[in-house]
Amino acid sequence: xxxxxxxxxxxxxxxxxxxxxxxxxxxxxxxxxxxxxxxxxxxxxxxxxxxxxxxxxxxxxxxxxxxxxxxxxxxxxxxxxxxxxxxxxxxxxxxxxxxxxxxxxxxxxxx
Amino acid sequence: xxxxxxxxxxxxxxxxxxxxxxxxxxxxxxxxxxxxxxxxxxxxxxxxxxxxxxxxxxxxxxxxxxxxxxxxxxxxxxxxxxxxxxxxxxxxxxxxxxxxxxxxxxxxxxx
Numbered sequence: 750x751x752x753x754x755x756x757x758x759x760x761x762x763x764x765x766x767x768x769x770x771x772x773x774x775x776x777x778x779x780x781x782x783x784x785x786x787x788x789x790x791x792x793x794x795x796x797x798x799x800x801x802x803x804x805x806x807x808x809x810x811x812x813x814x815x816x817x818x819x820x821x822x823x824x825x826x827x828x829x830x831x832x833x834x835x836x837x838x839x840x841x842x843x844x845x846x847x848x849x850x851x852x853x854x855x856x857x858x859x860x
Numbered sequence: 861x862x863x864x865x866x867x868x869x870x871x872x873x874x875x876x877x878x879x880x881x882x883x884x885x886x887x888x889x890x891x892x893x894x895x896x897x898x899x900x901x902x903x904x905x906x907x908x909x910x911x912x913x914x915x916x917x918x919x920x921x922x923x924x925x926x927x928x929x930x931x932x933x934x935x936x937x938x939x940x941x942x943x944x945x946x947x948x949x950x951x952x953x954x955x956x957x958x959x960x961x962x963x964x965x966x967x968x969x970x971x
Binding site: 829 | 886887888889892908935936937938939940946961
């Protein structure tokens with residue numbers, strides 16, 4: 750179910766995909782204000798993306814084992830070359846990447 | 861010059877050392893308030909440590925190549941197992957660890 754690669758349709762809109770590296774937030778950021786104005790919560794299924802509008806739903810799939818999680822964009826970042834998304838700890842846990850810290854992913858979303 | 865290993869003396873006080881992994885701050889934290897109350901600045905030579913008093917000077921030495929930097933503790937963290945210090949970007953640059961992200965270090969300080 751890592752589909753949606755450029756061709757998929759959802760509600761009549763085209764889904765886009767992007768490949769790169771996902772990381773997750775430091776606990777240092779817990780409770781701080783995100784770029785959207787919402788307080789950050791490690792236990793919510795949210796993420797930071799450089800450009801996608803706040804509120805965009807993004808499906809994040811690990812390229813190595815296919816594990817997936819759906820998150821809502823509510824912050825800006827990551828700020829490291831090659832990284833495409835920063836996940837909350839809960840989302841990172843669902844992908845099984847807490848120990849490793851970073852993993853290659855494909856993200857898909859409807860713009 | 862990774863000395864100070866338990867035996868060194870400075871101003872009549874004993875220096876302590878600790879080994880573990882160093883990481884550095886995300887740009888997301890730039891300008892935010894640290895645990896000491898100071899605004900965080902990626903360009904200052906500061907760091908986060910779980911327990912050392914704010915204002916403690918710490919010498920950070922890479923275990924693999926001996927590169928060193930001195931930082932002032934002004935925040936709490938890291939919050940990841942095995943990590944002993946989170947460095948500002950400038951300090952991480954002086955250690956040459958920006959690309960790698962994490963490196964094994966020894967830290968030494970006078971308590």
